[in-house]
Amino acid sequence: MNLPYRVTSDLITGIEVARVTPRVRPELLVSGARGSHDESNFLLVRVTTKGGVQGLGEVSGTLTWSGEDGATAAHVIESALAPALVGRPLAPVSALERHMDTALAASPFTKSGVSTALWDAYARALDVPLAVALGGPARTEVPVKCSLSGSGDRLRTALDAARAAGFTAHKLKVGLDVTADAARLAELRGLVGPDGFIGLDANGGYRRRDAARAIELFTPYAPAFLEQPVAPDDVEGMAALRGRGLCLVADESVFGMASLIRVLRAGAADVVSLYIGKGGGPGRAVEMGRVAGALGAEVILGSNGELGVGAATQIHVACALESLAGDLPHDIIGRHYYIEDVLSTPTMISDGVARLPDGPGLGIPLDDTVWSLFAG
Numbered sequence: 082m083n084l085p086y087r088v089t090s091d092l093i094t095g096i097e098v099a100r101v102t103p104r105v106r107p108e109l110l111v112s113g114a115r116g117s118h119d120e121s122n123f124l125l126v127r128v129t130t131k132g133g134v135q136g137l138g139e140v141s142g143t144l145t146w147s148g149e150d151g152a153t154a155a156h157v158i159e160s161a162l163a164p165a166l167v168g169r170p171l172a173p174v175s176a177l178e179r180h181m182d183t184a185l186a187a188s189p190f191t192k193s194g195v196s197t198a199l200w201d202a203y204a205r206a207l208d209v210p211l212a213v214a215l216g217g218p219a220r221t222e223v224p225v226k227c228s229l230s231g232s233g234d235r236l237r238t239a240l241d242a243a244r245a246a247g248f249t250a251h252k253l254k255v256g257l258d259v260t261a262d263a264a265r266l267a268e269l270r271g272l273v274g275p276d277g278f279i280g281l282d283a284n285g286g287y288r289r290r291d292a293a294r295a296i297e298l299f300t301p302y303a304p305a306f307l308e309q310p311v312a313p314d315d316v317e318g319m320a321a322l323r324g325r326g327l328c329l330v331a332d333e334s335v336f337g338m339a340s341l342i343r344v345l346r347a348g349a350a351d352v353v354s355l356y357i358g359k360g361g362g363p364g365r366a367v368e369m370g371r372v373a374g375a376l377g378a379e380v381i382l383g384s385n386g387e388l389g390v391g392a393a394t395q396i397h398v399a400c401a402l403e404s405l406a407g408d409l410p411h412d413i414i415g416r417h418y419y420i421e422d423v424l425s426t427p428t429m430i431s432d433g434v435a436r437l438p439d440g441p442g443l444g445i446p447l448d449d450t451v452w453s454l455f456a457g
């Protein structure tokens with residue numbers, strides 16, 4: 082084959098990390114069945130090659146979600162992943178992902194941050210947007226939504242802040258107490274009107290019996306979906322709740338490819354929530370999305386509170402996927418969730434829409450201040 086010089090022979094020469102601890106905007110603080118945090122502990126990753134190509138990635142990990150955060154990620158990248166990758170060719174990225182799997186067990190969100198930086202560098206070397214390197218684009222923009230918590234003044238304040246940021250679709254965090262959750266849903270329906278988009282996310286907080294009752298109480302308020310009503314491992318419980326009138330989304334039940342196939346073969350979900358971090362990077366997220374489509378499910382992009390780099394990765398993956406849910410907005414929020422962001426370039430998310438950025442790789446320009454956060 083006569084592939085471009087950089088792709089066939091360029092070598093990885095460095096992997097650097099930078100800790101970032103952005104503060105969440107208090108009015109948009111998400112609290113649900115899996116708790117909440119008012120400051121994220123993330124890690125940025127920069128890959129550099131011998132040919133001078135650079136790539137960026139973001140580890141958007143939380144200890145309560147996968148047991149990873151910026152501190153654990155920095156440790157294992159420096160001690161295990163960087164030694165396994167430096168000196169190897171940039172392409173194919175899938176081979177580098179296998180080397181990461183050999184060097185480090187589990188840790189999908191950490192591997193995802195490194196994988197994203199590798200994919201960004203690879204797409205920049207090819208001089209194409211990441212969505213193109215991933216087999217797309219199937220589209221150039223996707224609708225997005227913003228999560229809301231609480232009730233009363235807190236719910237109204239969150240809704241006002243989300244609207245001010247341009248969001249017109251919303252996801253209410255439930256999963257605590259069925260009766261109280263139904264009252265909060267009724268309150269939100271009153272605030273957004275009969276045509277306002279509302280989805281629900283229980284984060285696995287209900288027992289089976291509560292979940293069945295929740296569907297009965299919620300249905301009159303016409304939510305567009307109910308996400309993860311029961312515990313992540315209760316695939317049979319999810320399957321038993323299907324066909325009761327609400328579209329069911331699997332989130333915590335699906336992490337990697339094996340659990341995706343298990344959930345869909347059990348008939349436990351109509352839609353699957355994909356994260357860039359769950360499967361270990363943008364390439365694997367796209368693979369999972371294609372398998373979900375082949376098994377008859379649609380996918381939406383879920384969020385772990387990404388900053389700008391992570392949100393850009395979500396947009397590229399969403400735009401690469403044919404199997405994306407046609408009528409459901411995605412959890413791509415990026416800088417709107419935080420008081421500050423790592424990107425200085427204008428946000429790619431406005432007026433309730435996330436737009437594919439121009440430019441190679443993630444589309445984050447080399448003059449953006451995010452690159453200066455690294456020591457080297």
Ligand SMILES: [Mg+2]
Pocket residue numbers: 282284308309332333354383
């Ligand atoms: Mg969720």
